[in-house]
Amino acid sequence: xxxxxxxxxxxxxxxxxxxxxxxxxxxxxxxxxxxxxxxxxxxxxxxxxxxxxxxxxxxxxxxxxxxxxxxxxxxxxxxxxxxxxxxxxxxxxxxxxxxxxxxxxxxxxxxxxxxxxxxxxxxxxxxxxxxxxxxxxxxxxxxxxxxxxxxxxxxxxxxxxxxxxxxxxxxxxxxxxxxxxxxxxxxxxxxxxxxxxxxxxxxxxxxxxxxxxxxxxxxxxxxxxxxxxxxxxxxxxxxxxxxxxxxxxxxxxxxxxxxxxxxxxxxxxxxxxxxxxxxxxxxxxxxxxxxxxxxxxxxxxxxxxxxxxxxxxxxxxxxxxxxxxxxxxxxxxxxxxxxxxx
Amino acid sequence: xxxxxxxxxxxxxxxxxxxxxxxxxxxxxxxxxxxxxxxxxxxxxxxxxxxxxxxxxxxxxxxxxxxxxxxxxxxxxxxxxxxxxxxxxxxxxxxxxxxxxxxxxxxxxxxxxxxxxxxxxxxxxxxxxxxxxxxxxxxxxxxxxxxxxxxxxxxxxxxxxxxxxxxxxxxxxxxxxxxxxxxxxxxxxxxxxxxxxxxxxxxxxxxxxxxxxxxxxxxxxxxxxxxxxxxxxxxxxxxxxxxxxxxxxxxxxxxxxxxx
Amino acid sequence: xxxxxxxxxxxxxxxxxxxxxxxxxxxxxxxxxxxxxxxxxxxxxxxxxxxxxxxxxxxxxxxxxxxxxxxxxxxxxxxxxxxxxxxxxxxxxxxxxxxxxxxxxxxxxxxxxxxxxxxxxxxxxxxxxxxxxxxxxxxxxxxxxxxxxxxxxxxxxxxxxxxxxxxxxxxxxxxxxxxxxxxxxxxxxxxxxxxxxxxxxxxxxxxxxxxxxxxxxxxxxxxxxxxxxxxxxxxxxxxxxxxxxxxxxxxxxxxxxxxxxxxxxxxxxxxxxxxxxxxxxxxxxxxxxxxxxxxxxx
Numbered sequence: 050x051x052x053x054x055x056x057x058x059x060x061x062x063x064x065x066x067x068x069x070x071x072x073x074x075x076x077x078x079x080x081x082x083x084x085x086x087x088x089x090x091x092x093x094x095x096x097x098x099x100x101x102x103x104x105x106x107x108x109x110x111x112x113x114x115x116x117x118x119x120x121x122x123x124x125x126x127x128x129x130x131x132x133x134x135x136x137x138x139x140x141x142x143x144x145x146x147x148x149x150x151x152x153x154x155x156x157x158x159x160x161x162x163x164x165x166x167x168x169x170x171x172x173x174x175x176x177x178x179x180x181x182x183x184x185x186x187x188x189x190x191x192x193x194x195x196x197x198x199x200x201x202x203x204x205x206x207x208x209x210x211x212x213x214x215x216x217x218x219x220x221x222x223x224x225x226x227x228x229x230x231x232x233x234x235x236x237x238x239x240x241x242x243x244x245x246x247x248x249x250x251x252x253x254x255x256x257x258x259x260x261x262x263x264x265x266x267x268x269x270x271x272x273x274x275x276x277x278x279x280x281x282x283x284x285x286x287x288x289x290x291x292x293x294x295x296x297x298x299x300x301x302x303x304x305x306x307x308x309x310x311x312x313x314x315x316x317x318x319x320x321x322x323x324x325x326x327x328x329x330x331x332x333x334x335x336x337x338x339x340x341x342x343x344x345x346x347x348x349x350x351x352x353x354x355x356x357x358x359x360x361x362x363x364x365x366x367x368x369x370x371x372x373x374x375x376x377x378x379x380x381x382x383x384x385x386x387x388x389x390x391x
Numbered sequence: 392x393x394x395x396x397x398x399x400x401x402x403x404x405x406x407x408x409x410x411x412x413x414x415x416x417x418x419x420x421x422x423x424x425x426x427x428x429x430x431x432x433x434x435x436x437x438x439x440x441x442x443x444x445x446x447x448x449x450x451x452x453x454x455x456x457x458x459x460x461x462x463x464x465x466x467x468x469x470x471x472x473x474x475x476x477x478x479x480x481x482x483x484x485x486x487x488x489x490x491x492x493x494x495x496x497x498x499x500x501x502x503x504x505x506x507x508x509x510x511x512x513x514x515x516x517x518x519x520x521x522x523x524x525x526x527x528x529x530x531x532x533x534x535x536x537x538x539x540x541x542x543x544x545x546x547x548x549x550x551x552x553x554x555x556x557x558x559x560x561x562x563x564x565x566x567x568x569x570x571x572x573x574x575x576x577x578x579x580x581x582x583x584x585x586x587x588x589x590x591x592x593x594x595x596x597x598x599x600x601x602x603x604x605x606x607x608x609x610x611x612x613x614x615x616x617x618x619x620x621x622x623x624x625x626x627x628x629x630x631x632x633x634x635x636x637x638x639x640x641x642x643x644x645x646x647x648x649x650x651x
Numbered sequence: 652x653x654x655x656x657x658x659x660x661x662x663x664x665x666x667x668x669x670x671x672x673x674x675x676x677x678x679x680x681x682x683x684x685x686x687x688x689x690x691x692x693x694x695x696x697x698x699x700x701x702x703x704x705x706x707x708x709x710x711x712x713x714x715x716x717x718x719x720x721x722x723x724x725x726x727x728x729x730x731x732x733x734x735x736x737x738x739x740x741x742x743x744x745x746x747x748x749x750x751x752x753x754x755x756x757x758x759x760x761x762x763x764x765x766x767x768x769x770x771x772x773x774x775x776x777x778x779x780x781x782x783x784x785x786x787x788x789x790x791x792x793x794x795x796x797x798x799x800x801x802x803x804x805x806x807x808x809x810x811x812x813x814x815x816x817x818x819x820x821x822x823x824x825x826x827x828x829x830x831x832x833x834x835x836x837x838x839x840x841x842x843x844x845x846x847x848x849x850x851x852x853x854x855x856x857x858x859x860x861x862x863x864x865x866x867x868x869x870x871x872x873x874x875x876x877x878x879x880x881x882x883x884x885x886x887x888x889x890x891x892x893x894x895x896x897x898x899x900x901x902x903x904x905x906x907x908x909x910x911x912x913x914x915x916x917x918x919x920x921x922x923x924x925x926x927x928x929x930x931x932x933x934x935x936x937x938x939x940x941x942x943x944x945x946x947x948x949x
Contacts, residue, residue, distance in 0.1 A: 078737035102736070105761055110733050137478055227871065246731045247753035275485075276492055280475050285441055287543070288465030288493040333479040363707065363734035364725035 055331045062344040066119070069351045073115040074107070076355065078363040081107055114248035117256060118354045119347040121245070121309040122319060124260040126346020128306040129320025130327075130338045131267055134274040135298050136194075139325065140383060141207055143306040144317030147186040147214035152307035153241075153315050154218040155182020157225045176255055176308040182218075183307030187299065190214050242367035243314035245354055252312045263305035264343055270298060271335040278333065316369050318376020319346055325383060392416055393438060393555060393587045398447035400433055407433045408611040411447070417553055417587045419603030420578055424595060426632055429608040431591040432559055438589060439470050439557045452553055465493035468555040469543040473563045474532050477524050483535050484520040487511055490542030506545045514538040514576070530569035533561060537576065544586070556581070558590030562597070570594070574601045595636075599623055599646040607631060619646055686735050688727050689746040690925075691772055691932050693718060695782055698798055698933045701789035707738045714926045732757040742766050773847060775806060778931040798933050805936025813856045813943045821860035822852050822946050823883035823914070824928065825906065826869060827892030834872045834892060834906060838863030847930045855943035857885070878908030885921070885946045886914040889929065893922040921945050 075081050081089070081103075089104035091097060100108060129142040136146075143149050159178035193214075194206040219241060273294050276284040281291050310316075327341040353371040360366060393415040400408045408430040415421045423431040436442045438449055440456050449456045456464065469490070477486075487510060491503040499507075511517045514534045519527060524535060544554045558577065562570045578601055581588040592598050598605055598619065605622040607614045609631045615622040623646055629635045636648040686707035687693050693712040696702055702717070709727040712718050724735050728750040735743060735758065742764040749755055758765065768788070770780035779799045786795025824837040837848045839859035849859050860883035870877070878886075886909065896902040903920055904910045914920055923945060927938045 078731070078734040102761060102763075106733060106736055109760065110736075110757060139478060244729070244751075246733075247751060247757075249753070249757070272492060272496070276489055278479050278481065279477055279486065279489060280472075282441060282470075282472065283475060285461065286439070286465065286468070286470045287489060288462040290461055328480055332485070333481050334485065358731075358733070361725075363731070363737045364710070364723055365729075365731040365734055367729070 055334075055337050058331050059337070059340055059344070062341060062348070066344050066348045066351075069348045069355075070115055070119060073118060073351045073355055074111055077111060077358045078365075079103065079106060079111075081111070109249070113250045113253050114245050114354075115351070117248040117253050117312070118245055118351045120253065120256045120260045121313055121316070122347040122350025123343035124256065124263070124305040124309045124346070125316060125319040125350065126323040126342035126344075127260070127264050127267060127339055128302050129322075129346070130324045130335065130342045131274075131298050131302040132320065133324055134277060134335055135295060135302065136191075136207060137278065138207060139328070140321070140380075141211070142318065142320030143187075143302070144315060144320065145208065145215075146211040147190045147218065148183045148303055148306050149310050149315040149317065150215045150218040150222070151186020151189075152179040152183035152303075152310035154186070154221050154225075155179045155307070156311045157222050158182065161225050161228065173255070176259070176311050179307040179311030180304050183303045183310070184300075186214050186218055187303050191299070241315055242369035243316040243372075244357075244365070244367050244369075245313055246365060247312065256309055256312060259305050259308040260343075263301045264339060266301050267298065267339050268336065270294060271339055274298065274335040275333075314367075314369070316350070316372055318372045318380065319350055321383075322376055322379050323349060325379070392452060392553070393589065394450045394453075395434075395438055396448050396450070398434070398437055398444045398449070400430075400437055400442060400444045406611055408437070408444075408608075411608075411611075411613055413606055413613065413616055415587050415589050415604070417585055418582065419588070420581045420601060421587075421589045421604045421606060422598045422602040423589065423591045423606050423608060424593075424598050425608035425614075428610075430611040431608055434608065435470075435557050435559050435589060435591055439468060439555070439559075440464060441470070451555060462493060465543070467544065467552055468557070469540040470557040470559060471537055471540045471561045472559045473561060474529060475536065481524050482521050483516055483524055483527070484511070486524050486535055487516075487520075487539045487542055490539035490545075493543060506542055510538045510542045510545060513541070529564040530566065530572075533565060533569070533573065537561075537573070541580065552585075554586045556586055556588045558588070558592075560591050560593065562592060562594070570597065577601070595623065595628070595632075595648050599648060623648070682741070684738065684740045685742055685744050686724060686738055686740040687712075687744045688724070688730070688749055689744070690714065691781075691930050692744055692746060692768070692785070694926065694932050694934075695785050695798075696789065699782075699786060699789055699791040699794050701791055704789065706740060707735060730754050732761070736761070736763065744768075772931040774850065775802065775931060775935065778802065778933075778935065782933065802933060802936045806939060809936060809939035809943070810854065812940045813854070816856045816943060816947045818947065819856055819858050820884040820919075820946050821881070821913075822857040822885045822887060823860045823878055823881055823912075824848050824852070824887045824889070825872070825892060826889045826925070826929070827895060828869070835869040836861050836872055836877055837869050848928055850931075851928055851935070851939065851942055852946070854939045855946060857943075857946045860884075872907045875908030875911075878906075879911055882912050884913045884917070885919045886912065887921055887923045887928070887945065889923060889925040891925065898922065917949075919948065921948065 074086065075083070085103070086107065089100060089107040092100040092104050093108070125143065128148070132141050132143055132146060132148075133139050155178045156175060159175055190207065190210045194210045222241070273284070273289045276287045276289050277291065277294065284291050306320075323342045323346045324338055327338055327345060331337050331341065350368075350372070353368055353375070356371050357366040357368045395414070396412050398408060398411045399406060411434060423434060425431050433442065437444050440449060443457065451468075484507065487507050488499060488503070490510075491499055491507060495503055508517070511520060514537055516531065516534050516538055519531065519535070524532065527535065540556065544556060546554065562573060565573065574597055577588065577590070580586065602619055604617065605619050606616045607622050607627070614631055615627060625636060625638060628648070634650050636650050639647040639649060641647060683704045684706045685704050687696060687705050688709040690709075690712045693705070693708055694714050696705060697715050697717065705721055707724045708718055708721050710723050710725055711727060722738065724730060724738070727745075727748055730749060730751070732754045740763070743758065744766045747767055768781055768784050770777055770784045772778040772781050779802060782795050782798050786792045826835045826837060828835050837859070838861050839849050840863040852859055860881035861877060862881075872878070886903075888903065893903075900918070900920060904915050909915050923942070926932065927934070927941060
């Protein structure tokens, strides 16, 4: 696909994302019409009457949730692209490789220890704890899976190590649920299946910061990631400092995924499916992929959240169920295509 | 001019190359030969600065190359290795364009696009430009890689500095026709007065046929360095490789070796 | 995004006079609409005949069968603020066992009235107090008195029936905790949810086989020693946990420590409805007899 066609595709993706955003803010347990939405927004202006309950639901629950959903979807999509570029294998994503469960563990540990040591939950301490957990788990997998001379992790080793690390951290979370007094830490369903029900503007601020900054940094290194696709040695010959690149991208990757996970629990398969769709549509150039997967991830997760909120309303499905229901068949389909170098 | 002085490279306690000094002039094809484990590949990697030797220096045009940045070096030094494995759907044009990466930041300019087109034409891979690299045969892939490497070294302007091309066993996985075709292309490229070309090949006959200078290594040390006629003697080959050749001289193409 | 908002805002200014469509709750203050997130509260509300005010219940509320006609807002520890509020409740009635915490916070921030009753159904007297308190709240005082009297009468009758049994079987009660996804053993004595169970078993003529540790009332079956040391004559599993294993005795015997017990040997492993055993309610009077019957089955 040529560059101009790719740009057109990206513009189309932006349009789709906006459409889906509108649907997300309109529909749910309560449906809002466009007029009601405008009134709710208008109530923020000075001199207007206080917002009604429904308007407050929109402004304080629905709207931040929709935005958070976009941001988390974007960060998971970009996380998937970066991880695949880093491990030079298209069948990896943060959920499979332990980043999400490590981040969830960091968060759960924070709640437990926070209760014990009475650590004040400052706005940033939770995301930082999540990042610490995510870094440990990802690094563990990275380290254990590098079995080949050219430094490229064999995909079998990656998936197996990821499996093991996932199991390790999820059982650690189980243990924390066991000993925890804090009700948040006790809710293991929250961590393992993910939900956006806790969205508020504070969390939107933090996730927006990490997602946008992280994506910008990633874009700056996109060309170097492209070079990495043909091999570490080859990339070095093309002038890339491979070690430095790996550390930077790994850090960005972990941060954006971990922070999102701290607020929503583990949501799997988005990072796996999104880059694949994009590669099928527009090729493997990382500049295109990073922007595209941010948009596509945002769209897909918003659709998943819509399903989670509408299918059993007024109750809600945990969003991880929806993403797994779609993601697992796709994963199996991809495995069977046998186009991958194992 | 590429000059290596007193190069020693060790891994753990094992010395892969010991105290090697050699110089390589531009305008000719220098080939390294030797049995397995002789250190040929290691030496090429040290000369290309992928590896840092424990002792010794490598100089490009008299400048110690260990002080040069990766990005700078990449503009005038390229390495063609064995066929690379790509796990993602990249088109041929995208692969070749990577050769231009050291020369632009952000998006490729019109010069880069033009060079890529020229280089693909030169290696007869233009017809493949939108096909996926993964779908090509071994010979086709190496032509694409050669195109990429050449794009990295391609220079339109009057030559400002010497360029360095390293070949790390690029003929593996190629059939005989492609091997010869390849060597011919390399030869014609290296006639350019401003390119230093150093390569590793296994086949002594190919080396004899195409090299201007041969450097024979054994056990990490230089055994001989000179023209093919000087280096490839029966005794030396027997001693180093453990097989005795019969030498056949033809008028046009030089030495041929026949092994029983 | 900004452009979209500006566009919408202009439309609002233009159509401000015309549009008067509201999607909101009935403004009539007399219409009470409650979302009740507690199985026992719901049972009492239905017994009081006040169910018309209930617009939403939680997933764990299963009695009486008519509750099926009311919308459920999900599992009580995995609620969604929007879901609850979409029913436009005038108040949310709960027993302090709701989550996740951020959703509770959201509801509080929106100033939705939340109500918990002070009386607890941890004993017969507590239950009667609760029934009366709820009777007052729902303006069904006389019905509440009826229920309390029935409770007393039935309890007396059951205790008479219990006297006919001569043995006092040692009973272990195994419950499945859905939030924590594990099987729990109920310990003897008061504290936590175990209080009600203990009392029911003892009133029914049995003896709680497992001691209470840590005062929590229920503990995880993390080691086979818990059941093995207790060696109960009878094992009761509450409905969800029993059904989860498909009622298969083999799978139940596979739970830690069960296989070696007397109960397993004599096949005295029975299913019991959580609502019958776990907490006191309007039916607890007659439930004593039911429990007695089950645990004395041979």
